[in-house]
Amino acid sequence: MLDRARAGKFAYPAVNVTSLTTANAVLKGLADSKSDGIIQVSTGGAAFASGSSVKDMVLGAISIADHVHRVADRYPIYVALHTDHCQANKLDSFVLPLVEETERRRAAGKPNLFSSHMFDGSALPLKENLDIAVKLLERFRKDDLILEIEAGVVGGEEDGIKASASAKLYTTPEDTLEVASRLNAIQGRYLLAATFGNVHGVYKPGHVKLKPSILKDCQDAVIAKYGDPARFDFVFHGGSGSDIRDIHEALDYGVVKMNVDTDMQYAFTRAVADHFFKNYDGVLKVDGEVGNKKAYDPRGYLTSAESAMAARVKQAAQELRATGTTMMQ
Ligand SMILES: [Zn+2]
DSSP, rough: OHHHHHHHHHOOOEOOOOOOHHHHHHHHHHOOOOOOOOEOHHHHHHHHHHHHTTHHHHHHHHHHHHHHHHHGGGSSSOOOEEOOOOOOOGGTTTHHHHHHHHHHHHHTTOOOSSOOOOOOOOBOOOHHHHHHHHHHHHHHOOOOTTEEEEEEEEEEETTTTTTTTOOOBBOOOOHHHHHHHGGGGGGGOOOEEEOOOOOEOOOOOOOOOOOTTTHHHHHHHHHHHHOGOOOOOOEEOOOOTTTHHHHHHHTTEEEEEEOOOOOHHHHHHHHHOOOOHHHHHHOOTTTOOOOOOOSSSSHHHHHHHHHHHHHHHHHHHHHHHHHTTTSSO
């Protein structure tokens, strides 16, 4: 999938999910687009998926991945499973147990649980970030797992984790050369979230200044030093709310995965709000009435929410030039 995106200058939508319904929405949106794509789970999303009293990130992530492994067979596209931002202090309680689960599955002749995992060491000095990344990539290579790392910091807030005001929002070519010098010799596959002013969440126009040309500078530097095969596979974090021109420019410079969470959350909730406002007397027992079971059965509004989110996934695939690119014949 990554080679195909790299050659075709398009990117896969990587959509955060937290439930069966949101996972199903992504599958439907991708299938409607004839595009392969990526379903991803954050630490908070995984804990949520395990149930609000259990709050077990690993269990929730396995549960969602198991569901996707089973139902994806019914959709005529490929979907990769990924885990999102995991800081160094959570590797032992999130990513590594999931890698062990994959290793158990491989030993039993089953496919990997997840296709890829992100290690977000962007809060650490680059050397420490890469020391950890090197160890992970060496292990991931043996397991056919892909590693995503981050150099530079994505602004804004995700999963309650907020970037500091002094954070380095723009990666430099020197940083990415250091990434290539440490990781390329390992011969594993990795994705690089280089930051070019990206911010998690959606803000009013003018608040976020994206500079996709930074990606080009990084790409030019690595090709000049290590040749064309060293070209990076970039990840665009904080894709929600981005201008289409910035998105297309980023694709031209090697972005193969764009994370979209906030726009999906809104599409989902917008449909639920629509249902509740239109069916006020049905979803509530007003003035001694009994409401309308058809209106308050969660399946009704969750089906609308699934469709609305699927439509937003379809739009993302279109914006990322992924429509019609599936490898499934
Ligand atoms: Zn992110």
